[in-house]
Amino acid sequence: MPIIELNNVHKIYRTKEIETIALENVNLLVNRGEFLSVMGPSGCGKSTLLNIIGLLDAPSQGMVQLNGRDTSGLEDKTAANFRNKTVGFIFQSFHLIPSLNVLDNVQIPLLYSSARGINRTSRAKEVLEKVGLSHRMKHFPTQLSGGQCQRVAIARAIIAQPEIILADEPTGNLDSKTGMEIMELLFGLNREGTTVIMVTHDEHIAKQTQRIVRFFDGRQVE
Amino acid sequence: MLKEDKVISIISIFGTALAITMIMVVILSQRIKTTNIAPEINRERTMYIKWLKEETSSSTNIIPVSGSEYKQFLQDLKTPECVSLQSRQQAMVSVENNPENIKADVMETDSNFWIINRFSFQEGKPFSKEDFQSGFPHAVISKSLAQRLFNGNPALGKEFSYKERNYKICGIVNDISTLCDNAYAQIWLPCTAVEKIEDGEFSITILAKNKKDFSEIKKEVREREIRNNPEIDTKKISFIGPYSRKELLVKEGNMNNDDPNMKKDTIKHYLIIAILLLIPAVNLSGFSLFKIISRTSEIGIRKAFGATQKSILLQVLYENLLTSLIGGIIGLITSYWVAIALKDRLFTFNIYDHFMGENTIPVSAFLSPWVFFYVFLVCLAMNLLSSGIPAWKASRLNIADSIKQ
Numbered sequence: 042m043p044i045i046e047l048n049n050v051h052k053i054y055r056t057k058e059i060e061t062i063a064l065e066n067v068n069l070l071v072n073r074g075e076f077l078s079v080m081g082p083s084g085c086g087k088s089t090l091l092n093i094i095g096l097l098d099a100p101s102q103g104m105v106q107l108n109g110r111d112t113s114g115l116e117d118k119t120a121a122n123f124r125n126k127t128v129g130f131i132f133q134s135f136h137l138i139p140s141l142n143v144l145d146n147v148q149i150p151l152l153y154s155s156a157r158g159i160n161r162t163s164r165a166k167e168v169l170e171k172v173g174l175s176h177r178m179k180h181f182p183t184q185l186s187g188g189q190c191q192r193v194a195i196a197r198a199i200i201a202q203p204e205i206i207l208a209d210e211p212t213g214n215l216d217s218k219t220g221m222e223i224m225e226l227l228f229g230l231n232r233e234g235t236t237v238i239m240v241t242h243d244e245h246i247a248k249q250t251q252r253i254v255r256f257f258d259g260r261q262v263e
Numbered sequence: 264m265l266k267e268d269k270v271i272s273i274i275s276i277f278g279t280a281l282a283i284t285m286i287m288v289v290i291l292s293q294r295i296k297t298t299n300i301a302p303e304i305n306r307e308r309t310m311y312i313k314w315l316k317e318e319t320s321s322s323t324n325i326i327p328v329s330g331s332e333y334k335q336f337l338q339d340l341k342t343p344e345c346v347s348l349q350s351r352q353q354a355m356v357s358v359e360n361n362p363e364n365i366k367a368d369v370m371e372t373d374s375n376f377w378i379i380n381r382f383s384f385q386e387g388k389p390f391s392k393e394d395f396q397s398g399f400p401h402a403v404i405s406k407s408l409a410q411r412l413f414n415g416n417p418a419l420g421k422e423f424s425y426k427e428r429n430y431k432i433c434g435i436v437n438d439i440s441t442l443c444d445n446a447y448a449q450i451w452l453p454c455t456a457v458e459k460i461e462d463g464e465f466s467i468t469i470l471a472k473n474k475k476d477f478s479e480i481k482k483e484v485r486e487r488e489i490r491n492n493p494e495i496d497t498k499k500i501s502f503i504g505p506y507s508r509k510e511l512l513v514k515e516g517n518m519n520n521d522d523p524n525m526k527k528d529t530i531k532h533y534l535i536i537a538i539l540l541l542i543p544a545v546n547l548s549g550f551s552l553f554k555i556i557s558r559t560s561e562i563g564i565r566k567a568f569g570a571t572q573k574s575i576l577l578q579v580l581y582e583n584l585l586t587s588l589i590g591g592i593i594g595l596i597t598s599y600w601v602a603i604a605l606k607d608r609l610f611t612f613n614i615y616d617h618f619m620g621e622n623t624i625p626v627s628a629f630l631s632p633w634v635f636f637y638v639f640l641v642c643l644a645m646n647l648l649s650s651g652i653p654a655w656k657a658s659r660l661n662i663a664d665s666i667k668q
Binding site for chain 2: 088
């Protein structure tokens with residue numbers, strides 16, 4: 042059974058004046074443990090696809106299934122539970138909370154799960170160790186380099202041990218060397234069994250993944 | 264979340280404290296001027312006439328009430344329990360065997376003054392109705408002045424000199440706070456002992472049997488004006504008032520306006536108070552709103568990692584409750600300090616009155632826990648609404664859009 046299944050997904054943004062089709066008739070199956078790259082020019086709907094899979098946005102039409110469950114019309118609490126336990130997001134611009142230090146940023150997903158305080162801290166230290174940032178726990182995002190911020194974002198994405206990692210251009214704001222280090226972390230997670238879907242512009246990086254899906258003007262072209 | 268953004272949290276706490284302080288001080292200044300304070304224990308059923316309007320064919324003047332007008336129009340009003348007259352001035356007094364001339368606040372009044380106000384006598388008693396009628400030079404003085412005049416020696420029955428006449432001390436009272444602006448003085452003596460009533464200028468105090476009689480008293484004064492204005496073609500006298508304590512508060516600084524309905528004055532007064540109260544509350548709400556709007560991205564991030572709308576809302580409300588509570592406590596303390604520091608400016612009817620005495624009543628006596636509770640409740644409600652509503656809206660936004668903001 043695929044872990045992610047998209048059937049006839051459309052996403053249309055409407056304003057009073059115009060209607061923009063971001064995704065058109067997208068059908069996609071992603072198997073458990075797969076590492077998938079999503080490629081295409083800017084504005085072709087890659088990030089929208091990721092947002093829809095991660096329940097950050099809802100499709101205008103079509104069905105999205107996660108772990109075999111239809112996610113359309115989910116109650117806020119159930120959708121939040123999916124975002125908390127099943128999906129982990131990594132953003133191009135990191136989206137760390139600037140007023141929180143590294144340790145507190147990483148713990149955010151556990152605040153909304155049943156994990157207790159002491160377990161939260163030890164688990165956060167554990168994942169920071171894994172991404173090689175245990176020596177920066179008390180630092181704030183502004184005191185870190187771009188690569189370090191992305192490591193914090195990865196630690197935050199994996200702390201609740203989600204089955205799916207959605208990475209939206211995770212190396213887009215990083216130099217090539219740091220980008221490769223981040224990719225190594227993602228490949229490591231994938232080897233451990235996590236399904237990874239990554240949006241990227243980098244053909245070289247995409248070729249290292251198991252499958253590439255290409256988009257153009259909201260349509261899946263490959 | 265409080266510790267997450269310390270600067271914002273501190274500003275929020277002190278904003279709440281400042282708003283509460285400002286509102287408390289405004290309310291306090293109103294309460295002090297209308298609540299009963301000994302010896303002015305009948306404030307709620309007392310009315311005042313301080314000025315009258317004299318109209319002739321060529322001019323209109325606002326002047327103090329003269330003794331003859333008091334006798335002609337007001338002395339024998341039927342509706343009130345009693346009518347009293349007062350004239351206050353600063354003058355030098357002296358005693359034999361003490362070469363020092365001492366400046367004192369002197370009130371020339373009548374025996375009804377002791378009915379309207381209840382003084383605490385250390386020794387002796389007030390001058391009597393007979394003393395007043397006969398112009399007998401008896402006087403009541405304050406304890407601290409007695410000590411200064413007689414160097415701590417017994418003062419009852421002794422004499423002091425005022426306006427070239429000797430007065431015998433018939434009573435010594437505890438010092439009166441300057442907050443009791445109508446009863447305050449250091450020496451009280453029969454005005455008839457100084458000069459003929461007709462020659463003096465006075466403030467008139469009217470004690471109603473019941474505050475429900477206020478309109479009846481006003482009506483009687485108006486009737487007297489009509490009946491006792493014999494030279495109506497050449498000179499017309501109309502009193503400004505009588506006004507109750509609350510009406511005087513409304514008319515503060517606007518004695519020339521003799522609008523009998525006082526609608527304009529009342530609306531203006533309460534509008535000013537409302538603005539004074541609203542400014543800090545609205546500022547606080549604006550700040551809370553800004554705080555939440557600036558956190559829209561954070562709300563999106565939290566939701567992306569599992570926060571529900573409810574948990575976001577509860578978090579924001581909890582944070583605001585906490586900042587409001589801390590701000591409330593600081594506000595209560597600072598309002599007490601501000602009230603003490605500015606008491607001479609804030610709590611007198613006329614800041615140009617420079618009394619020799621002091622405000623001996625602690626401001627804390629007027630700090631009602633209920634007033635604080637209601638003020639706190641208003642600030643809390645505004646805080647919660649101004650942060651809760653935008654937080655609720657932000658929590659319902661599309662997460663992808665929130666994160667981008």
